[in-house]
Amino acid sequence: MMRAFSIFLILSFLTVLVFGADQKGCTFSKHLDSKAKKGEAQLEVLKGKRFKATDKYYSYDIGICSPAVDTEDTDKDIGVLQVNKTDPSQTKIVGRISSADIMSGPDWVILEYNKGDTYGSHCRGEDGNTPEQRRARIMFICDMSAPDEVATVLEEQNNKTDACYYLFEINTAAVCKKQPLITVGLSVGSILLIVFFCVAAVYLLAGCLYNRFVMHAKGMEQIPNLSFWEDFGNLEADGCDLVCRSRKSRQPRTYKGIGDDQLGESDTPNTDEHLLPM
Known part of the structure; x- marks a missing residue:
């Protein structure tokens, strides 16, 4: 074993001597x-x-x-x-x-x-x-x-x-400037959208299963919080009206009747006296 190792060292030394100047x-x-x-x-x-x-x-x-x-x-x-x-x-x-x-x-x-x-x-x-x-x-x-x-x-x-x-x-191509690796990833907005749709899907699926098998709902009644979603558009309109509008709402007009005191005395003479008994 030592002999083989010694031969290896000698060959390595000779290689360096022969090719060292060239390398x-x-x-x-x-x-x-x-x-x-x-x-x-x-x-x-x-x-x-x-x-x-x-x-x-x-x-x-x-x-x-x-x-x-x-x-x-x-x-x-x-x-x-x-x-x-x-x-x-x-x-x-x-x-x-x-x-x-x-x-x-x-x-x-x-x-x-x-x-x-x-x-x-x-x-x-x-x-x-x-x-x-x-x-x-x-x-x-x-x-x-x-x-x-x-x-x-x-x-x-x-x-x-x-x-x-x-x-x-x-x-x-050896002297070309090395271009940085472009990593394709998701932006913050994409991640938020994915999370939103996942939560919405879980909410809808879990709510439908609960209403169907626990509350024994049928048809459209299986949708969770159906009454809320039916009024959702009106709630948005009310919120927008509350936040975005600054002018006061107009008061409804009231119409008053014309009283007798507002009527002037008629210029026409009363001609009903002849109907009275004499």
């Missing part, structure tokens, strides 16, 4: 702020992947924080390697993993490799004499619908006196 990945010493750490976290899923890109004259091997070409005789620090299509023996190191930089935004991350091979006739620096070193900028764009992660050569910016670079683009 260190990128170290971003220039940027230590929160944005750089966020971009590094987004890039974590893509670390160790390799891509190929081509343009008219060259092909490019790209490694994401890992060697671009995994062969015994190739420098393990190469992040991007340029290969001439017509003569594959002509290669240029575009950028090195040990000189990596990172920038990030809401839906993009840029991984930059610096300290590649020096240029020849162009990109001579500000003084026009010192040749610049090549650099690679790998731009990861958020694309949730991207079926495959494919690297594309956008441009080789070598018309400047300084800050020349190779620009690559990779569409991937």
Whole structure:
């Protein structure tokens, strides 16, 4: 048992020695702020992947924080390697993993490799004499619908006196901002409505059963508190009248009869005297 455990420890140690340098990945010493750490976290899923890109004259091997070409005789620090299509023996190191930089935004991350091979006739620096070193900028764009992660050569910016670079683009969902999970739940109003209808159903069912089997009611009489519900509309109207109306109710008109004192004496002379006996 101890022998097997010792062999396991030796194999683990050898694995670390052989592959440890390759698995260190990128170290971003220039940027230590929160944005750089966020971009590094987004890039974590893509670390160790390799891509190929081509343009008219060259092909490019790209490694994401890992060697671009995994062969015994190739420098393990190469992040991007340029290969001439017509003569594959002509290669240029575009950028090195040990000189990596990172920038990030809401839906993009840029991984930059610096300290590649020096240029020849162009990109001579500000003084026009010192040749610049090549650099690679790998731009990861958020694309949730991207079926495959494919690297594309956008441009080789070598018309400047300084800050020349190779620009690559990779569409991937790995750098997309994680959307919060949407939890579908009931609102307070929905819960109150459900409780109300449940209570109403229990009230109606229990009341009907009580009136039918205990009070021996039939037909409409089985409805609990039937007289109250029959007068419910009138009770609402009375309540509304009491609460909402501010004017006093009109008093009923009274009609008085016309008395004899209100009648004036007739101007017509009394002509009934001839009916009296003489």
